[in-house]
Amino acid sequence: MAINSVGSILSIFILFATLLPTQGFSPSPLSHNRRSSPRLPLRLNEGGRAGVADSGLVDANRYNVDLEKAAGIVTASVQAEKSATRAPGVPFLDSKDKDYFIDDESFLVERQGGLGLELLELAGGRDDGFGITIIENVVEGSNAEKAGILAGDSIASVGVPSPSFVFGSGEIPADVRDCECRDFDTTIGVLSSIPADASSIVVNVKRVRRWPKIQLRVEYPKSQCAEGVSNVKDIELFAGENLQRAMLNRGIILDDPGQGKCDFCGKNSCVVSVYGGRKLLNPMGLTEEKLMERNPRCRLSCKTTVGYNMQEGDINVRVNLSQWKEDKDSSS
Template sequence: MPPSSSSSSILYILLCIPCRNLHQYRHGGAVHSFVLPPSTMKRAASMTTSYLSAQVQGSFYAAAGAPSVDMTTYDLPLERTIDEWTAVVQPPSSLREGGVFLRAKDSRGELFVDTLQFSIRRGGGLGLILTEIAGGREDGIGITIIEEILADGNSAGVGLVPGDSIVSLSVSTSNGNGDVQTTMVSTECMGYDATIDAITSLPPSTSSDDVVNLTVKRVRRQPRINVRLQYPPNSDEDDVTIELFAGENLRRAMLTRGIKLNDRLAKRFDSGGSGDCGSDGTCATCVVGVARGMELLSPMGQQEEQILSKKPRWRMACKTVVGYGMVEGNMTLQVNPRQW
């Protein structure tokens, strides 16, 4: 019996790509519906693997540098992931392709969508159970996620987690003359049936060593940095604590939270006059003293290091990223350190 797109049930499937064998069963429960403008369903296309690499390299936390912690620390439980997934329509522009893309609802700005890539052996099937959590549209648009990773399947232990949504798959095949062709299918924001159609359109496996490259999106919480701000003793300002997220620029983050940052009494480093340079890193009027948590900040650039060579505990807020390496923790900063 072919998979049904009935809105009264959630469908599961064990993927067995090499033999195109689809084992199905039903589980009662409502499908979460959502509304999008009519759109043409994405279809299979041949692309080079450079496209997949670009997706991973363009991930959310690029400003925070390469993660130095186990990112699974920031994963969400499956139940919350299901509640947070949504789809948005992105119009095309000169800088990006238009289409329908996964996002987190995240009304409080505490989550982000990460993009991850995994290589999985094809022989014997992937061993994944998929669930459609939104769909029922004629154009095939929906949201399909991984419900379970089978303990004895090829996907066990590779790093996939329930709640991940497969956004693309690619395989490489040889034509016998030594030429290798990479075929990719896009499955982002597809319902159950459309996802299965796309997956089974991949060229069949020809060797037990063949692998499929999965690109998935995952909802994660943003690492938090609790910052205690201390003002000069003569300012009559009470200490305050603010919460920042990894990857935020320190100057921008403090200004958007209403923090009085730039020292109006300070002389510019570059000209000796007054006024700030607007985050060019030349005036040093936005410096802060780091009493605790220096390890949570991005490394100094050459210019900043030269300007602050005699103040090793100072940082230019405009050139500093918090939560570097996606590390969370606690910091204490002294605002306007020249006045201490």
């Protein structure tokens, strides 16, 4: 599957669009255990970018990666069965590395003077037009730079807004043209197909981001540990993971016969005590608040999400809580 080195300039839409030789296109099957990428509330920036809302949330752009890293991470995946968001057998941009994810961003970009993008084909040469094309460079001072598009982004689709279209409102342009996981020529063809009288376009891109991490310190009751074995275990979690499931998946033993069963998960070891990093957890629901009124340090692990709002940092918890009382009683 050879790819020829080709240079191309599209003066109306793209400046210095460049195609370079690289590896072939090889879609990989979608892992059913893949985490869903975080989704944050959007707002309209001055440059025409839909970004993170001003409500104390972490700006997801702090987890962006550079062009070289993005080019080495992106791949194309397909799924066998139809889902609510994807058709079966159609390639979509994915990450090869579990420490990174593909996020969605949308930008309103003016067309006067061109977009100002250099495109790089990472994979192509197929008869069906599928491949991987990313943005190699955003020209300084260009419309694309002003909007917020970055090198390493991949154009997923472009939309032609109607006169009444309001960017950032959640409305989808009626005329959307897809180019996700397409080769260079197909991507250029989509951009070239935009009507000349459209003064701006909505550019939807896929952006590679690093998963924010949580360093979790778990403390066991000493009575549950063999002599000479530390009662502290440090593990790493991804932001957005469920606390209980994440601990169990990483070998934390939740065993507390003296604790009552949780009404939600049915486990007798669900309640944990949080001694640090509480602000990194999701807020309690009304029911959990009522249950924990007398135990303000405690959370139901089955209802707790770590790294809330894409935060990262350190969290300390104690597990198997009734056994801690037994430790205290036996030492007194």
